[in-house]
Amino acid sequence: MPHWLSLMIDSLPSLLLACVMFTIPLTLLSFVLGLGVGFIAAITRLFAPAPFAAIVRFYVWIIRGTPLLVQLFLIFYGLPSVGIVLDAFPAALIGFTLNVGAYTSEIIRAVLVSVPKGQWEAAYSIGMTWGQAMRRTILPQATRIAVPPLSNTFISLVKDTSLAAAITVPELFRAGQRIVATSYEPLILYIEVALIYLVVSSVLSNLQARVEKRFSRYGGFIEAAS
Amino acid sequence: MIALTDIHKHFGELHVLKGTSIIVPEGGVTALIGASGSGKSTLLRCVNLLEMPQSGRVAIDDAVIDFVPGGKVPREAVLRLRRKTGMVFQNFQLFPHLSAVENVMEGLVTVLKWPREKARGRALELLEKVGMTAKADAWPANLSGGQQQRVAIARALAPAPKVLLCDEPTSALDPQLAGEVVEVLAQLARDGTTMLMATHDLRLAATIASNVVFLDAGEIVEAGPARQVFSAPVDERTKRFISTLTAQVSLG
Numbered sequence: 001m002p003h004w005l006s007l008m009i010d011s012l013p014s015l016l017l018a019c020v021m022f023t024i025p026l027t028l029l030s031f032v033l034g035l036g037v038g039f040i041a042a043i044t045r046l047f048a049p050a051p052f053a054a055i056v057r058f059y060v061w062i063i064r065g066t067p068l069l070v071q072l073f074l075i076f077y078g079l080p081s082v083g084i085v086l087d088a089f090p091a092a093l094i095g096f097t098l099n100v101g102a103y104t105s106e107i108i109r110a111v112l113v114s115v116p117k118g119q120w121e122a123a124y125s126i127g128m129t130w131g132q133a134m135r136r137t138i139l140p141q142a143t144r145i146a147v148p149p150l151s152n153t154f155i156s157l158v159k160d161t162s163l164a165a166a167i168t169v170p171e172l173f174r175a176g177q178r179i180v181a182t183s184y185e186p187l188i189l190y191i192e193v194a195l196i197y198l199v200v201s202s203v204l205s206n207l208q209a210r211v212e213k214r215f216s217r218y219g220g221f222i223e224a225a226s
Numbered sequence: 227m228i229a230l231t232d233i234h235k236h237f238g239e240l241h242v243l244k245g246t247s248i249i250v251p252e253g254g255v256t257a258l259i260g261a262s263g264s265g266k267s268t269l270l271r272c273v274n275l276l277e278m279p280q281s282g283r284v285a286i287d288d289a290v291i292d293f294v295p296g297g298k299v300p301r302e303a304v305l306r307l308r309r310k311t312g313m314v315f316q317n318f319q320l321f322p323h324l325s326a327v328e329n330v331m332e333g334l335v336t337v338l339k340w341p342r343e344k345a346r347g348r349a350l351e352l353l354e355k356v357g358m359t360a361k362a363d364a365w366p367a368n369l370s371g372g373q374q375q376r377v378a379i380a381r382a383l384a385p386a387p388k389v390l391l392c393d394e395p396t397s398a399l400d401p402q403l404a405g406e407v408v409e410v411l412a413q414l415a416r417d418g419t420t421m422l423m424a425t426h427d428l429r430l431a432a433t434i435a436s437n438v439v440f441l442d443a444g445e446i447v448e449a450g451p452a453r454q455v456f457s458a459p460v461d462e463r464t465k466r467f468i469s470t471l472t473a474q475v476s477l478g
Contacts, residue, residue, distance in 0.1 A: 122313075125311070125312065136336050
């Protein structure tokens with residue numbers, strides 16, 4: 001067996017373990033929490049009084065206007081100066097959640113307003129409250145339009161979690177770095193790490209296609225039909 | 227009793243309704259006619275409060291709301307009044323993510339908290355009434371405009387509203403498809419459904435309206451039994467409007 005292959009096989013278990021223990025949980029948790037933040041932010045921007053909407057705009061502006069790596073450093077290395085000391089994983093989780101929240105809030109806001117106004121009126125006309133109209137009429141339609149852009153965010157997130165290596169989270173990329181430090185084979189190891197990311201994001205893209213298909217069964221908006 | 231009293235509605239600088247009052251007789255069909263911009267759609271939408279008047283009173287039976295400029299109306303009161311109405315829209319506005327029968331069930335299940343099976347039974351009865359039983363499980367996107375509008379009528383009728391509001395129910399449809407919708411509405415009228423409709427479809431108004439109200443620039447110019455308003459209008463503006471409609475019909 002060639003040297004490169006046996007090195008890859010030998011390091012695979014610890015890389016996969018790092019992936020399963022840190023990369024995937026960090027991705028899933030920060031995506032779900034980030035979606036929650038993004039939804040609340042979007043609703044606030046669309047429906048809350050001006051001062052609240054301004055706070056959300058400020059939040060989105062800060063997060064989108066500064067590098068994710070800098071945000072992670074601020075949270076993990078910066079906050080201890082003001083007495084807030086976080087472990088690496090929670091620090092990364094907060095950083096990624098805020099990041100996902102800011103980007104998805106823009107997506108969610110856009111898809112919510114893309115549902116025709118007449119759908120709100122139709123929901124109100126049969127006696128629904130705002131909450132019922134949102135939950136039963138607007139969200140199901142908005143979700144369908146949101147699947148492709150949200151999947152995009154999700155797949156980017158998987159790869160972005162490699163930045164957590166810089167604040168000592170022992171995720172996939174950092175596990176690779178560790179092995180490189182003892183084996184002195186950066187080319188082989190980083191190719192292996194890249195391949196694992198590739199496999200994970202390919203699986204996710206595949207999943208996205210299936211979700212989209214499921215959501216498209218009813219054919220879309222019907223405004224122009226007659 | 228369905229009554230709107232002294233309704234004022236502004237959109238910014240535009241004064242659309244200028245103290246309009248109307249009583250909708252129960253068991254009859256009242257047609258609101260008038261040119262585009264006359265305020266007929268706005269008046270209709272004030273009945274179920276999709277538009278909130280700045281001042282005036284909206285009353286359906288014991289649900290009464292008095293509007294005063296700058297005043298706040300409790301959400302509960304709005305819902306209570308709105309739930310006595312059903313509405314049919316110009317462009318149907320079926321829920322595209324629900325099948326035809328689910329569209330009709332939606333108000334019963336979500337608003338009135340009926341069990342699904344009971345709601346489905348009622349929905350299927352209504353779909354039969356509008357001749358859409360065969361398409362009960364179709365997606366709205368796979369229905370013609372006329373079929374969509376008939377499902378929308380069933381959806382509006384599901385919670386047994388006191389009044390069915392129709393906002394230009396046929397004007398997005400070509401004449402043939404409009405015909406099937408007119409037929410359904412005519413049958414409802416014969417069954418004694420109270421309806422208030424904004425329309426400039428003379429065929430629709432002449433076929434099923436018992437009363438006609440002619441609006442011009444936010445004011446009621448003439449109102450009375452349909453036959454009388456159509457055949458012997460009194461006001462000059464009504465005469466002119468009716469003659470343009472009749473000209474359209476004889477041309478078409």
